[in-house]
Each structure stands twice: as C-alpha cells, then as structure tokens.
Amino acid sequence: MTQRQWAGHVFVGMSVDGMIARANDDIDWLTGDAAGDAENPDESGFTEFMASVDHMVMGRSTYDIVRAMDEWFYGDTPVMVLSTTLQVDDPRIRIIRSLDEAVSALDNDGARKVYVDGGRTVRTFLAAGMISTLTLTHLPILIGEGKPLFGALPGDVRLRLDGVKSLGGGAVQTRYSVL
Template sequence: MTFTATVFIGTSLDGYIARLDDDIEWLTSRGEKAGEMGFFEFLDSVDAVIMGRNTYDKVIGFGEENWHYGDRHVGVLSTTLAEDADPRVHVYRTMDDLVTDLDKRGIKHVYPDGGRLVQSFLHAGRVDRFIISVAPVLIGSGHRLFGDLAQDVPLRLDTVADVGGGFAQLSYTVEK
C-alpha cells in the first residue's frame, strides 16, 4: 500500500513561501482577508500531516489554539528534533523511514507541509497534487517553494479559483 501526497500551501506571486528570516506576515495578514481558503475541508481529507522542523517550530509558535491536526498522525522529518520533544508528533530521521512507517500505518492521504519538506517529497517523487494559494504580493526574495530540480515535473492544471482577498488558488495534478 502506498499513500498519495497533496501539498496545500501559500506563496507570493513571485514564488516565495517565506522571507529569508522565515517571516510570513506578508502571507498571514493578507490571508486574514481571504479566510481559510478551503484549508479545513482539505485537512479533513488527509489522515497524516508531515512537516519539516522549521514548519513545526512555526506551528508551535502559533500557540495551542492553532494546533488544528486533531487525532490524525503528525510527523516531523528532522535530524535535530528530539524524538520525545512533543507527544503529539512522531519524529522521522529519514525519508525512507517516514515512507515505510506511513505505509505500515496504512496512511492513504498525506499533507506534506514546509518548503524543504515539499522539496524532499518532490525529489523522492512522492507529490501527487498541489493546491497553491497565490497571494497578491511580490516580496522579491526569500525561501522558494521549489528549489532546484533534477528534471521537469509535468503538471496538469485542474482548477483555478478566486478565493477572495486577491488570492488565486491553483490546483495541479502531478503527471507521473
């Protein structure tokens, strides 16, 4: 058994997910005007959330009231986070360990969250779909959603939607 993975993420129009100092205020302040953009409906469709260490630290910084993952499996791919750092998460050291464990658990739909983690999933050929909410702003520099790729990743456009607040939401399927 193998899972599918859908990336649900916000970017600036010029393709950044955070400033170089990891600030995302440019996204969150605009996102407040747009609302949740289908995030909670999407979250209801996944049975595991996997994030990178930086994203985990960001989520923890939002406070307990913003831990929206409920009882679904939450993992953090990190070589530095202590395995017992948070009883709500399972810490994975390698992508291979992560994939093996998710398959053993019978996980069907995964939400990979965080720039470097998404890039790791892409490099491993593990992304099946993208839902990208594009913010109405150019920030000029920062952390890109997509880093260098060894080869093209062909996509099929499924939908384009105006989700409010000036955001466009693009849904793509990865053609494998």
C-alpha cells in the same frame, strides 16, 4: 516490491514571487492583512482538505513556525516532523529522521492521503515522485527575498491544471495533478 498505498498532497500559501516565508522564517505577510480572506480556512478549502487527509509530514522549519502559534491547525491527524536534529517532547508529533523512515512509517501506519508541508520537505517528496497534487494559493504580494517552495529537481515535473479559484482579497488558488 510492494506498491505504495498512499499519495502525498501539498496545500500551501505563497507570495506571487513563489516564497513561502521570509528569509528569517517570518510569515507575517501570509497571516496578516495581505492574506485577506485567503487566510479564512473555510474559503481557502483548508478545512475540507484537512478533513480528507489521514497523515501529515512537515519539515523542521515549518514545525518551528506552527508550534509557536496559538492554534494547532491539524486536529488529531498524526503529524510527523522530518528532522535530523529536533529534540522535543511534543505529544502532537512524531519525529522522523529521513525520507526512508517517513515512507516506512506511512506504509506501516496504513496511510492513504498524506499532507506534505514545508519547502524542503515538499521538494524532497516531489523529487522522489511521492506528490500527487499541488494546491497553491498565491497571495497578492511580492516579498522579494525569502524561502521558495520550489527549487532544483532531478528533472521536469509535468503538471495538469485541475482548477483555478479566485479567493477574497485578490488571492488565486490553483490546483494541479502531478503527471
């Protein structure tokens, strides 16, 4: 078996109570006033992060949210959308149907640093041992109910804290390496 040449990396904004979206997929709290300066991609490090990745895999729900926005945040980075049902003609993406298909495509493309986004997709890659770093930006808001980033995993995932950064508006960004 050949060793994988790429690693998955997570960069996500979330509420203090761990939600990445409301139950109806609304992210108004993430992009509105609550985000404050944390929404600034330069201050949050998102611009630098995107410049460092060569591929992206996102889930269907995440794709549905970002394709409705005015801006495509991923430039020319190849974006794969993990979905078993998506049927769309969008030249910015490549639809993949399973984790195995994603791994094969990333291997064949010579991927090195892969941005993994979306709750279920992050959990799937994390459970499979394919995430190397987690950069989590907690915005100073509790939304109570919604879609959590984390959920059930097959076992404990040990992390090492690599850094903590205070962003504008009271947001706090933590960066972890997966051990």
